Amino acid sequence: MSLEKLNDVIAILNEYDNNPSKLIPILQKVQQKYNYLPQDAMTFVANSLGIAPSKVYGVATFFSHFSIVPKGRHIIKICDGTACHVKKSEGIINAAKKRLNLTDEKHTSGDFMFTLECVSCLGACGIAPVAVVDEEVHPQMTPEKITALIDAVYAKEKANA
Amino acid sequence: MPKPNLAEIKNAYDKHYKNITKKIIICAGTGCVSSGSLKIFEAFKKGLEARKINVSLHISEGCREVYLTKSGCQGFCQQGPLLSIGDIFYTKVKESDVEELIEKTVLKSEPVERLLYKNPADGKQYAKSEEIPFYKKQTRFLLRECGKINPGDINEYISRGGYFGAARACAEMTPEEVCKVISDSGLRGRGGGGFPTGKKWDLTRLSKGDKKYVICNGDEGDPGAFMDRSVMEGDPHAVLEGMIIAARAIGADEGYIYVRMEYPLAVERVRFAIKQAEEAGILGCNIFGSGHNFKINVMEGAGAFVCGEETALIASVEGERGMPRPKPPFPAQSGLFGRPTVINNVETLANIGKIMTIGAAEFRKMGTAASPGTKTFALTGHVCNSGLVEVPFGATIRQIVNEIAGGTANDRGEADLNAFKAVQIGGPSGGCLTKEHMDLPLDFDSLKSVGAMVGSGGLVVMNDKTCMVNIAKFFMGFTQNESCGKCVSCREGTKQMLNMLNDVSEGKATIKTLDLLDGLANVVKVSSLCGLGKSAPNPVLSTIKYFKDEYLAHIKDKTCPTNNCKALAKYFIDAVKCKGCTACKRACPAGAIGGEVKQAHKIDAAKCIKCGACAATCKFGAISAGG
Numbered sequence: 001m002s003l004e005k006l007n008d009v010i011a012i013l014n015e016y017d018n019n020p021s022k023l024i025p026i027l028q029k030v031q032q033k034y035n036y037l038p039q040d041a042m043t044f045v046a047n048s049l050g051i052a053p054s055k056v057y058g059v060a061t062f063f064s065h066f067s068i069v070p071k072g073r074h075i076i077k078i079c080d081g082t083a084c085h086v087k088k089s090e091g092i093i094n095a096a097k098k099r100l101n102l103t104d105e106k107h108t109s110g111d112f113m114f115t116l117e118c119v120s121c122l123g124a125c126g127i128a129p130v131a132v133v134d135e136e137v138h139p140q141m142t143p144e145k146i147t148a149l150i151d152a153v154y155a156k157e158k159a160n161a
Numbered sequence: 162m163p164k165p166n167l168a169e170i171k172n173a174y175d176k177h178y179k180n181i182t183k184k185i186i187i188c189a190g191t192g193c194v195s196s197g198s199l200k201i202f203e204a205f206k207k208g209l210e211a212r213k214i215n216v217s218l219h220i221s222e223g224c225r226e227v228y229l230t231k232s233g234c235q236g237f238c239q240q241g242p243l244l245s246i247g248d249i250f251y252t253k254v255k256e257s258d259v260e261e262l263i264e265k266t267v268l269k270s271e272p273v274e275r276l277l278y279k280n281p282a283d284g285k286q287y288a289k290s291e292e293i294p295f296y297k298k299q300t301r302f303l304l305r306e307c308g309k310i311n312p313g314d315i316n317e318y319i320s321r322g323g324y325f326g327a328a329r330a331c332a333e334m335t336p337e338e339v340c341k342v343i344s345d346s347g348l349r350g351r352g353g354g355g356f357p358t359g360k361k362w363d364l365t366r367l368s369k370g371d372k373k374y375v376i377c378n379g380d381e382g383d384p385g386a387f388m389d390r391s392v393m394e395g396d397p398h399a400v401l402e403g404m405i406i407a408a409r410a411i412g413a414d415e416g417y418i419y420v421r422m423e424y425p426l427a428v429e430r431v432r433f434a435i436k437q438a439e440e441a442g443i444l445g446c447n448i449f450g451s452g453h454n455f456k457i458n459v460m461e462g463a464g465a466f467v468c469g470e471e472t473a474l475i476a477s478v479e480g481e482r483g484m485p486r487p488k489p490p491f492p493a494q495s496g497l498f499g500r501p502t503v504i505n506n507v508e509t510l511a512n513i514g515k516i517m518t519i520g521a522a523e524f525r526k527m528g529t530a531a532s533p534g535t536k537t538f539a540l541t542g543h544v545c546n547s548g549l550v551e552v553p554f555g556a557t558i559r560q561i562v563n564e565i566a567g568g569t570a571n572d573r574g575e576a577d578l579n580a581f582k583a584v585q586i587g588g589p590s591g592g593c594l595t596k597e598h599m600d601l602p603l604d605f606d607s608l609k610s611v612g613a614m615v616g617s618g619g620l621v622v623m624n625d626k627t628c629m630v631n632i633a634k635f636f637m638g639f640t641q642n643e644s645c646g647k648c649v650s651c652r653e654g655t656k657q658m659l660n661m662l663n664d665v666s667e668g669k670a671t672i673k674t675l676d677l678l679d680g681l682a683n684v685v686k687v688s689s690l691c692g693l694g695k696s697a698p699n700p701v702l703s704t705i706k707y708f709k710d711e712y713l714a715h716i717k718d719k720t721c722p723t724n725n726c727k728a729l730a731k732y733f734i735d736a737v738k739c740k741g742c743t744a745c746k747r748a749c750p751a752g753a754i755g756g757e758v759k760q761a762h763k764i765d766a767a768k769c770i771k772c773g774a775c776a777a778t779c780k781f782g783a784i785s786a787g788g
Contacts, residue, residue, distance in 0.1 A: 021498075023480035024463050028422075062482040062645075063463035065422055081384030082585065082621045083541035085635055120466070120639055122423050123387035125541035125619075126238025126548045127192045135425070137195030 001040040008033055009041050013048050020049040023059055027066060036067040072108045072115035074153055077132040078146070081121030084129040092129055093118055095143030099150050113157065114150065164450050165442045167319055167328055174320035177220050181228045183267055188243040188308060190234025190394055191387075191426055197256060198231075198242035204259040205229055212263070219314060227267065233395020233430070235308030236549035237295055240278060250290035251276040281545055282567060282576055295546050298565045302527060302535045303511055304551045307395035312430050315437040318398040324443055326517030327405040331451040336366050339410040343513065345521035347533040352378055352469070352506030353590065353616045353692070355532070355605035358513075361503060364493040365411040368501035373413035375404050376497065376504040378474060379420040379427065382466035383588030384639060386619035388537040389507035391549050393420065393427035396511065397434035401457065403510030405448065406517060408455045411503050416457045419474055422464060432459055466643035469617075470691045471496075471504045473645065484645045485691035506617070508537060528554035532604035536618055543570045543580070543624040555602040558584055558594055562622055572626050580624040583707070587616025589636040590696030592703030593629070612703045614696070628725035629708040630715055634662040636700040640693060651694030654685035658701060665712060667728040668719040675712055679705055730771050730786035736761035738783035745775035745784060 001009075012029045016022035023045075030041050037060050046053040060066045076096060080089045096102070096116055100109040108115045124130045127139035133149055187193075187202045209216045209227055217224035235243050240252035246266045254262070254276055265271045277286045278293050287293045301307075310317045318324070330339045344359025365373065377400060381389040393400060404416045420428050435457050438444040446454045460478055467473045468483040475497050477483035496502025512534060516524045525533045532554035538561065541547045545567035552561060562569060562584065569581040583593040586603075592613035594601065601607055608614055623632065641655040661678045664670040682698035682705075689695045705712060714722050721729045734745070734754075741759040753769040756762030764775070764784075776784040 021478075021480040024477060025460070028461065028463065058482050059480070062484075063465050063477075065462075065464035082588065082619065082635070083385045083547070085384075086542045086621060086623060086627060086632075119423065120643075121382070121384035121386070122191075123381065123390040123421075124191045124195065124238070125385055125387055125539055126236075127195060127241070128541060128547070130195075137191060139192070139195050 036070045077117045077119045079122045079130045080118045083125035087129045089129040091143050096146050099147050170319045174316050180225045184228045186232050186245050188235045189231035192238035193241035196241045200256045208263045230311045232308045233312045234391035238548045252278045326514040327402045328449045330406045330409045331449040346516045346524045351508035362410045365501045365503045370501045372500050374497045374502040375407045375413045375416040377418040379507045380469045382469045383617045383619045385621045386617045387539045397431045399511040403513035406513050414454045419460050422461045467645045484647045538618045538620045540620045542621040544622045545576045554604040557600045559599040582625045585621040587614040588619045589639050591616045592699045595707045628723045629704045631725045633701050633704045640697040648690040650688040665715045666726040670716045724786045735783045744778045748774045748778040
């Protein structure tokens, strides 16, 4: 583990007084920093809190928000809750998968630009079907719109490169 | 710690408010924000300032003329972005409309007609929100302030009578008296089960413990439900007030609000509300001079549906995997960190302050005898007006779907009352109601009697193009995915039920499958550890009960009556519409399409793998999946 990473994790642990009952907020902060939970950071958290690494791993794999593999630079969440599902969110998910060459097992594009997550309800059912690209909520999606959103992010990345 | 004088704050607010000549409220709920309402807010601010109009963003000393404010969710999400200027209500507003709105409505009080709401059924226009059928037919008691006030201004909440109930409970009443008011009101838990809130509080009050906790359950995980999100975003102080009163009633000095991480705006608004309440001396030490201390922490969930179950939620606050444990002991005896704990849902808590103000008897005037009060429902799916609605208990599906929501919508989004097929109530834990239940009074007990439940209050309307097997499969896929794996019957049972439903939708099932499915569903229902497993079979059982024909069509005739199940689809080309462009022939991965250029093509059923690629490619709509 690099010194920089070590200092980051120590700062997070101190913020929560090294309290083992705060394991979930601690992991949330670590994930916020690295966009996933690196194994060395999880082990360090376990040792610092005086709990078994297997317990940290258990919590990290139980909750869907945590990822133990690196994610892409941009996160696309497509809602497949009931309201979105009856409004044909499946077609939107398939369009995004096709655009990014993803499968049921592969959620992150080969260039690590995008991770696609299917979520069960973002609570914005009134404007279903919904997709969220990097925190921005997009209402009334269609397969064409999601493909255009992805293209737009790629174009922006290219312009900034 | 300052001792807040609520009456003084209210008077000062009312006095300053009188200087306002025009009030602009822009909806800043999740729905409207995503349709661009924050840009509209900025455009108003810029446009008004450019005209040298005195714009106030807060009601305070020296405020004059135009008050520009953001509200929480106003509920009419599909028509967003929503805003009102004075009492004129606008829908689907765009940034480019702002200049015209300032010139006409702000300066001359004239309406901009093209932005008024037009009822799709009769084309009638409405200028005031109260007159629109969507709002007019509701009873907005809990949501009274939601969408009207600025959730980021504690003084506005106080000016509407907020925190007076908490002050009275803390300073003038004993814990027994507080519990009695809530017991007398007959308030039942809005999270699903409908357990009497007063009784829950009393049990926790009587439990011995040197420390007790209050938890607000904002882990609204039911897909298709967003009532709690709207309340936390639109009226966060109401939730805090409910928690303060609950804490007083049971003798707790610490509370947690558990919010789903999928609701970033709700987390932000609740955190800000807590900060304001602490600064005002409403949260903290010796609140309202009662000698009673109370602080509230916010915990963001990490994405697990099962954490809506109270013991699983407690486990995750303690930093464990969110798995439920057997009851008893109930949280009232041994909850968070082994201490007596009250867990209430967001909507339940938001009712408390209002009940303390109006009294139990007045509250009982709404709803039915066994289910007093109102219930909010998140109305979605195939309806003309989806959004957040509130009705008294005892209202019917007919009133909600036809009168408030403007009727069922067909696949093209047009109103079509005959298109109604079913409504799923209570999400993956609930059941479906059909045409025969249109006039069933909705309350805790009558819904249970027909195999459904209020649940958290998600209402998903489905039109006649919806496949009920597919819906049952969808919910089972959800609960299977969310099953925590602790007890065998839920972990394995949901998996096997899902397999059987897959067989049905792929035409592989026999009549035996249906019997087995029904039998297994009943076993899982009685033998699972927690509410998730106990209620997971409900969508299966209720769709089999009310739509058995549809299951039989899949099983015996190998057809899907609504053409939703891909594996059973039989694709064919309409020879009249086909132009012979060969696009489908090239798209077909199985080489199943034959025919010459400019002549009608044909699909070889034996080779077709039913992928649907041809139908998606055809520009002329000549290919469809027949039953």
